Amino acid sequence: MLSMLRAALRKPSLALICLLSIALGFSLAANFYHHPESSAIAAPPKDLSQSSWRTAFEDVADKLAPSVVFITSEKDVVVTDPFGNLDDFFNFGPFQAPKRAPQQQKQTQKATGTGFIVRSDGYILTNNHVVAGADRVTVKLADGREFKGKVFLDPRTDLAVVKINANNLPAVEFADSDKVKVGQWSIAIGNPFGLQNTLTVGVVSALRRQSYHNQDSVDIDYPEAIQTDAAINPGNSGGPLVDLDGKVMGINFMIYSRTGSNNGIGFAIPSNTARYVMDQLISKGKVVRGYLGLIPVDLTPVKSQVYGVKAGALVESVDKDSPADKAGLKAADVITKINDKPVESALDLRHIVQMLTPGTTAKMTVMRDKAEKVISVKLGEAPSGDESAAPVSGDKLGLSVQPLSAEIAKAIGVDPRIQGVVVRSVESGSAADRAGIQENDVIMEIDNNPIISVATFNSAIKKLKSGDTVVMVVQRGDRSVILEVPID
Missing domain, CATH: 2.30.42.10 (PDZ domain)
Structure with a gap:
């Protein structure tokens, strides 16, 4: 039905070019208040055990079609007439006329993408890069109605919420992305190349894929992206990746491709991450993140042997008077779990901490001197533009x-x-x-x-x-x- 993902070149990685769906490279900021209203959920699908597999995808299409929207972003730009300098070619000799100033024209750049309704009172989830910096955002519903949208952004996760002045809309249901399995069916819905209401089908190819891109000088890392082979193309960005129950398990945001089109390798932001960000954007107009105040690094095989642990995040240093310092975390500690959730890398640690609420207490399982211990840390709030830990040192040197x-x-x-x-x-x-x-x-x-x-x-x-x-x-x-x- 709907597929959307805008593509932009990224640095080569494993001989591939990561093509990210870029709608516009601008930035918007806004603030708004939460108006609690009950969500109108689309009718649940038939129990697959009682319905024919032949109509399973049709059932999902019927259920999700009313909830997926077409987003158009417009940006006003001023361009210079490319033929303005021809006067210098034709106007020469002893009787030259006065030179004219280059002619400038106002143009409107347009980009399209996908979103989906998450609350009945007009809240829509999409990617940050679909709407960031636009002067105007227009949302077209499946029934043909169009609304101007107000945008709330979280560039760090490449997610955004668009608010339209409408009610009684059919909101999607979310799946628990922690329960998604490799091999299960996955269905992408969006507007590829502007072709509205396009549905493609595949499977979940892999989980916990680490994906990286840099957008508008903001580093965006996902340690647990969902990989799918459902066809995702430019225009699919911001659209849902759903299961056979029609529940959203991810938000399509990036592809790997040599051409800019589908190559069978697409990525979606897990729904649990998206819901955390979405809820804060709706209630606060911004996202606040947990903060530890330490620098983590990955374990190498040598370090794993030295510290007696196979996976985790090695604490390189701890900021003085930070939440980590006050709790007793030390350099050379290896953090293996947070609230019983496994930590396999430094990126894992940052991601888990930033998804926790400041002021809450997190239970850290730590290996210290090859002995396991549990340390409770009351999380602080990450400074603006910061995350749960600072980047590794030495950038000027490489x-x-x-x-x-x-x-x-x-x-x-x-x-x-x-x-x-x-x-x-x-x-x-x-x-x-x-x-x-x-x-x-x-x-x-x-x-x-x-x-x-x-x-x-x-x-x-x-x-x-x-x-x-x-x-x-x-x-x-x-x-x-x-x-x-x-x-x-």
């Missing part, structure tokens, strides 16, 4: 570091008595890479300043600016190396 412990020193073959920070990873082609810095190097000095912790490393890096060249003393195994690193 590397990331972690504290040097005696166990890590032994594992990488350096004297455990030395002080410094361990290079965790080096970005290919970066300043650090070109200078010859390698993973597992221990940075001991920067410009004659001793580096004894991640904090002193960060302090030294903050002072650097483009064009500087820093001298580093690095321990590599049983030998010291002096490296010059030009800053880009």
Whole structure:
């Protein structure tokens, strides 16, 4: 029925180009109040055990069609006449006429996408990139009625809510995305290439896919995107991915493709994440997120062996007086669960924490000195533009570091008595890479300043600016190396 997803090029990843549905690259901000009203839910489908498989998809189409909408975003721009400079070609010689100023024209850029009704009193869920920055947003319902929309955005999750002045609308039902299984049917509904009410069918290909894109200088990471092979194309963005009961299990937002069209690999934001964001946008006009105040890093095979745990997020450093610090979390702790939910990576940790309400107490399962313990942390509120943890240090150099412990020193073959920070990873082609810095190097000095912790490393890096060249003393195994690193 409806399929929609706008595509934009992203950095190559695994020889593929990630094409993200980009409606417009602008930004809007707004605020509004929550008017609690009961949602009108579309009629439930027949029990599949009592209905024919032959009509299963028809039943879903009939149920969801009234709830899926067509969204048009308009942006006014001023463009310069491309032929304005022809005067310089034709107007030459001794009798030149005065030059005219380049002619400018006002034009309207349009982009289309999908959304779906989540409350009977006119609230619609879609992607941030479908409506962000638009001067006008128009919502067309399945019955042909059109309404102007007011937009509320959360760029961090690429989600948005559009409010229209309408009531008694057929709202969708949500599935529990934590219960979605690989291999189950998945149905995408939206407006691909502007073709309204398009339905495509596939299966859930994988779960917990890590997806990344950068939109308007905002990094958007999903550690648990739903992957599907249901056909998703430009125009499907913001549309629902539903199960055979017609319940929404995800919001289509991105594809991998060489061409910009369906390649059998599409991604949806899990419905549980979407509901958390949606509820806050409706009730508060913004999203507030939990905050720990620490820097997590991923476990490598070496670190897993050193810390005695197979999966989790290694605490690199803890901010002083932060919620994590007050609760007693320490550097070198490995967080394996939050409220009994498994934590498999640093991104997992950030995602889980940001989906928790500030002021609530989270139960952290931690491995410390190869022994498990539980620590309760009262979460703070993430600063504006921040998340549950700060990014890993060393962006100016193109590397990331972690504290040097005696166990890590032994594992990488350096004297455990030395002080410094361990290079965790080096970005290919970066300043650090070109200078010859390698993973597992221990940075001991920067410009004659001793580096004894991640904090002193960060302090030294903050002072650097483009064009500087820093001298580093690095321990590599049983030998010291002096490296010059030009800053880009």
